Amino acid sequence: MTPAQLSATIVDALSALVAHGDLALPDGVPSEVTVERPRQKGHGDYATNVALQLAKRAGTNPRALGELLAARLREADGIAAVELAGPGFLNISVEAGAQGQVAAEVVAAGASYGRTETLGGQRINVEFISANPTGPLHLGHTRWAVLGDAIGRVLSAAGADVTREFYINDRGVQMNHFADSIIAAALGRPKPENGYAGEYIEDLAKAVEAASPGIFQLEGEERRSAVRAKGYEIQLKEQQETLDRFNTHFDVWFSELSLHDSGSVPETLQRLTDLGHVYEEGGALWMRTTDFGDDKDRVLIKSDGELTYFASDTAYYLNKRARGFEHCIYLLGADHHGYVNRLRAMAACVGDDPDQTLDVMIGQLVKILQGGEELKLSKRAGTIVTLNDLAEEIGVDALRYSLARYPADSPLTLDVVEITKASNDNPVYYVQYAHARTCRMIANATDLGMALPEGAASDGGFDPSLLDHERDGELLRALAEYPRVVASAAELREPHRVARYLEDTASVFNKWYDTKECRMLPQGDEPVSAANLARLVLVVATQTVIANGLGLLGVSAPERM
Template sequence: MTPEQLSTAIVDALTALVNEGTLTLPDGVPTSVTVERPRQKGHGDYATNVAMQLAKKAGTNPRALAELLSARLTAAAGVAGVEVAGPGFLNISVEAGAQGEIAGQIVAAGAGYGTNEALSGQKINVEFISANPTGPLHLGHTRWAVLGDAIGRVLAAAGAEVTREFYINDRGVQMNHFADSIIASALGQPKPEDGYAGAYIDDLATAVGAASPGIFDLPADERRAAVRAKGYELQLKEQQDQLDAFNTHFDVWFSELSLHESGSVPDTLARLKELGHVYEEGGALWMRTTDFGDDKDRVLIKSDGELTYFASDTAYYLNKRARGFDHCIYLLGADHHGYVGRLKAMAACAGDDPAQTLDVLIGQLVKILRDGQELKLSKRAGTIVTLNELADEIGVDALRYSLARYPADSPLVLDVAEITKASNDNPVYYVQYGHARTCRMMENARDLGMPSVDDALAGFDPALLAHDLEGALLRSLAEFPRVVTAAAELREPHRIARYLEDTTAVFNKWYDTKECRMLPQGDEPVAPVNAARLVLVVAVRTVLANGLGLLGVSAPERM
């Protein structure tokens, strides 16, 4: 019996009490009830405070309502007993058979276990990593590469239609500086003022020349435009390849320049004028964002006629809304705290309710230490360490998991030695080894001639999973869909990582307990309980693999 099934049983009990006139609920029976795992052993398998929540509306006291519910729930299928505790808590024990069914349900669902429809019908845009196509991605992008991708994965698992979007900052003078730097390298000239340095520029100059022979012999203006276009193409392709290798995938690569070339910005300004939130002052065009809580109004067009970044931001938001997105999620760096208020005010000026259409997540900085020293220098970029160098140094799985297991707003200091060591003290190793252990147990089962998973499932007797530790493990596995939903709704994929660590700990405790051995010992015949425990092990493997997949981390079969 899952928490969701128990919630339904409680709702059914409330409905029956109302229908027979024993209970009155003016606001009607709730469609669901919160059911939680009790913190203290001996308080049953699940607990709920629903009686305390509804008693006042029902015109009774919580304990009296709890007693009414207790009598009904005790007779419900799969419920072994109900205890009324304190002022009106219900501690509920579930029959071993009803609880054991969870393992069979997980195995049958396979890769689909944990997915749900909590966010069904929502079309969500997740924008993360906004970068110039003028150099390699670096540590500053790495955290968002992990968190943005993981947020997209949990949102999709919760039923949302998700688009992961990379915003290419390809408009502005930096693109000319980029082209001039490549040209200078190719011609053996000094780096231009405000140009780009690093070995990667030399590599690009070689690649541009190889891709377009004679490009550096063109007239100056023509040459700059051609080199800018080819360098942009090659550098953007490298960024895309970097992210693919890092297991971060985007559905849309959106060009900032395209906003201006398509006429979206003038259209945006015209719409804002119609809505009455734009005014002119000092020769500049302003958006009246203070009407919606911003600390000051924002300039859209400067007095010299130049468009501001905020004008592009506004056009980009409205472009997303015009593409049909119900909700836009922005992942921004630690230096963008001031953007939260202005973006929400901008959405309000555009006629939206930002509470319904906009989330802005601010991430804190990450420091990577090696031998006690912060990694800062890049052999290739010349300044800060690149994403590729980090992935090579640490490993994709270790780096992704280590960044995913903390909330976005937590500053991080990660030590290379700690997050790469093969030890149970290393969380990613701990969880991955737990998955590998389940795979090895299944191999051993095959070697001993135990039933196949399909045969074990066909003859599965869930009531045989009756040990206390099996109950604890089953309850932990049953929580996975709820953890996925919470991670999606709160935009907090670190909940998945912490859940996986807790579940692996329960599994290891079960594995180390002699009374819970899955494999027959010595000359013992294969008993039904061995087959039942095989189903339980496959259920654990399924949950660990599905959870790691939501973080973009592999689930190895051997370690």
């Protein structure tokens, strides 16, 4: 019995009490109730505080309501015992057969287990990384490459229609600096002022020449324009390939320049004017964002006629909304903290409720230590710690998992030695090893001729009631919790909840594995028993959940380690 199934059982019991006149709920019976795993042993399999929540509405006290509900629940199928504790908590024990059925449900669902429709029908745009196409992706992009992708995955698992979007900052003076840097490298000239340096610029110069022979023999603006376009094309492709290797995938690569070329920016300015939220002052055009909680009004067009990034940001937001996205999630770096209020005010200025359409997440910096020293980076100085470098040095799985297991807003320091060692002290190794162990157990069972039982217990099939050991129950409850963890991770945009759940579940599984009474394989010459087959189902269910969870983090589930 999963928490969702038990919640439904409690709702049915409340409905029966109301229908028989034993309970009055003027606002109606809730559609679901909160069911949790107790923290202490001996408090049943699950607990709920529904009696405390509904007592006032019902015109009674929590314990009286708890007694009524407990008596009704004791008659329900699959419920072994119900105890009333404290001011009105209900501790519920589930029959072994009902609890054991969870394993069969997990196996039957397979890769879809844990997926829900919690966010069904919602169209969500997740924008993350948003880098200039002027150099390799580096350490500063790595955390968002992981968290943005993982957030997209958990949102999809919760039923949302998700688009992962990369905003290409391909407009502005930096693109000319980029082209001038490539030209200087190709012609053996010093790096231009404000230009880019490093081996990658020299490599780009060679790649541009190879792709367009004679391009550097052009003159003036013609050469700059041609080199800018070809260098942009090559560098953007390299960024895309880097992210693919890192298991981060985007549905849309959106060009800032295309936003301007399409006329979206002047259309946006006209809309803001029509809504009365812009004004001129000092020769510049301003958006009156202070009307909606910003600390100061924002410039859209400078006094010299140059458009600001904020004008592009506003047009881009409206572009997303015009494409049908009901909710826009922005993942921004720690240096963008001031963007939260201005983006919310921007959404309000164009007529939206930012509480409904906008979610701005600010991530903290990551430090990577190697040999006790912090790895440094500077794209323009040429001392780049690239995402490729990190993935090669640390490994995609270790790096992704280590970044995914912490909230975005927590500063993070990772030690290369610690996150790459093959030890149970290393969380990614611990979880992946648990999965590999299930694979080995299943392979051993296959060698003995064991196969997943089919049909009902009465026909010699899977008998869930045989999963009656305390350790069986702990593992089953952990597996049953997975869909709720995924839904919570999606609603809160916190994929680290999945990682921490996997670590807890791997621990529960390892304790189960070490329990002699829970052996899956027969010993010696013993024949394969129904209990052995039931535990094979439990192992396959565990394998399924760990693999599904790792998949939401973009981390592999190895069969051997």
